[in-house]
Amino acid sequence: MAAVIGVDLGSSSARAIAIDETGRVLASATARYPGAERWPEGRADASAWLHAVAHVVREVGTEHPEAARPRAVSIGGQSPSVVADAVPHAVTVRHPAGATLPPRDQHLAQAEVLAGEGGLACSQGYDWVARQFGARDVQSRWIDDDPIPGFGDLHRTGSVIGTSNGAHGLPTGVLIAAGGQDAFLAFWAGGLTRVGLAMDPGGRTGGLVATAPALQLDADAFRIASPNRDIAIVGGPVNAHGLSIEWLRDLTARPVEWLLGVAEGVPAGAGGVVFAPYLEGERAPRWNRDVRGGLSGLASGTGPAQLTRAVLEGTAYGLRHILDGIRTQGISPEVLICTGSPSRSRLWCSIKASILGLPVLVPDEPDLAALGSAYSAGAAAGWWPRPGETDEPDAWPAREMTRIEPEPLTEYEDGYRRFLELGDFAETQAVVAATTTRT
Template identity: 50%
Template sequence: MSPASAPVVIGVDLGSNSARALALDPEGRTLGSATSGYSGAASWQPGHADPRGWLAGAVESVRRLAAQLPSAAHPVALCFGGQSPTTIATGTGGPTALTCRHPAGATGSPVEQHHAQSALLGEEYGSGAVVWQLYDWVMAELGANRHQSRWPGDPLLNGYGPPAATGSVVGTVSGDSGLVAGTPLVAGAQDAYLAFWAGGLDEPGRAMDPGGRTGGLAVAVAAGSPAADHYALPSAVPGLDIVGGPVAAHGLMLEWLSSLTGREVPDLLALAADVPPGARGVTVIPYLEGERAPRWNRALRSEIHGLSASAGPGDIARAALEGAAYGLAHIALELAAKQAPIRTLVCAGSPARSRLWCSVKASVLGVPVEVPDPVDVAAYGAALAAGAGAGWWPAPGKGRGGDWPRPRMTLIEPEPDPVYEEGLRQFLALGDAGVARVAEREARTAAPAAV
């Protein structure tokens, strides 16, 4: 059977900037992928979105995939996952959304952030508001039953609908969208969970940076590890947890630099490749929107240190790449102190398309990096869920390591350099100083005025 006619399942990742659809065959081979942006997204305010743009982008990504791969026009099953915590509210006046970039509940657990978002949306819509996770609403618009997709072990979200386990069928496509009626729709999960599943975080010491505009670091540990906290989640393999945390703005830092300089991100990466390790003394603290793990301080802000008259866009771009790697190393240090060392790092998402950036991460963290093909592992994970719904392989929580296919991986070995050791020390010291300044400013603001 030729790849073009092989049966496929489709997974769609609803990312921050676009929807990415990917087709897998029963062997786990990627037979095609397609991307679609969100109409009107340029006018959305940070932390806010019009869900109709997400829906249109999701459907268009599947249509584009079907145009290049005939079997994708009639998939065996279809699953959506995506950015989280993101909440959609429906009611009088049409749907609206608060995204994971909204500050509501941002310093709490994912469940607390969802509930903070739903409370704000409830103030706008009143008691008639119906709240959804992003990907659940998209599937409901396509014909699925009311549900909230839940990864194994996830706490329930109050008011988000009846629970449905990731990988279970929640309805079928109605056909109103132009997609093929009767196609089974399968419960998904948030993008990070799907990425960890696809990246094979199924043995202790395997770690991942899911990339994207934000990023972060997660590592698989034995259940009950001292590193487990309220952010820990079960791996797809029973008996393992995934610990770590998200960051706020690693990919976004390069997007910001691109808008500031008028240079496209690939051009900035090319300039950075000509700059030696250490970025000629320039250090970037990538806290454009505060920082999540491990500082958890929304009031922090990005800083650029060591600028001189000779510094150019390439130096700052290189420093941004290194700053992101130092941010991951900061989380890794916290995890290692809790007996959760990293042996291998999987780099995914759009930043993984830069071999330079992956190499910097390998060298700063001192571990080999695996780069998946395709890098959009959240879409691959959504396709794994669709395959579970089709009975091709176990649902998460029902299998063992090796029961699920993985994308093809390219290995990058670390190239240790003393300049990175000093760079990490400076990064941590500058971050500590920023925290101290924020605390001092907040103390002054809170202090009563002198009589």
């Protein structure tokens, strides 16, 4: 059976997934970027991105014979991230340039940084990588994403943007499909094509979105287009949910698996410890890059187990903060789909279920950004519609899901109240710090 390959250009590694026309996963591979530990904050070496992508494409080809010569390949990933074509230096989403601006303008702010360093022509990160395999000089954008001036001709996710040139281990003549932003690809693969769903795309950042009838929303309301043209997606991203557990891993010098294991023995409420996950400022719903994280309720008996539980609960409180805002718009999701690396922890998923008061669904394939890239490749191969071409919610392969029921607990209600207070205090401190700096 024929195969297509999707690639997610993540913040720390590249991930490839090969699927067939039924959506069955045939092979997968992951590779970290060589030398990434030495990159300055918000910077990357795009040649290392290319090296890792080439590696995972070869790996899935080795793992399954049909993936050795796929029908199509698509590359998406972290965004906004911009590459100066001739260098190739990259500025990533973690760079402060344009961080408070809309995505299109953030791309332009990143390009301005690179222009000041001699990078005159720029591309989105995943478009630059796709071009090394033979794609044309284009900008790949989701259905309703605004075009970025100077970034090449606009092509929507799932359209054909070239054929492979035989470089980097991919055979010649393979269709190359326009990719897109990792979160949007995850929404597609996770099935956000009907009303009543919410999703946390996971990863190092995370966030929460929910679906609603497009006609229900005000004309000026912020929205993302669902693959189903009748459905809109609302909500927002956060900055450091997966990153928070990595921070604790480095702080304690204990593996993530060990931390999650000892947190299992800590009751709800984390022994009175509350964590605000604003390690790199915050996006939704505070939208304040200067706000900083915090811990409240530390005691002499607080150890790695309580801190881990507090991190898991604090990130879930952050999702509830977004959900409360969504509900004020009259949107009430019935379930939450959890994806990405955090969804591999049943404890973390069950905490999210209970704090949000929603059943959690965990897909059989948690790396939905790479899977969404594979859906884009499948669209280019003619297997199913591109996003926005149909109002049929079942036009694309559906994932098997494991369901986790919520357990309402008073400890979480108290913890959420304290979480909001801690965040409000952090915002006040950010204002004080900014005022002191100006004076």
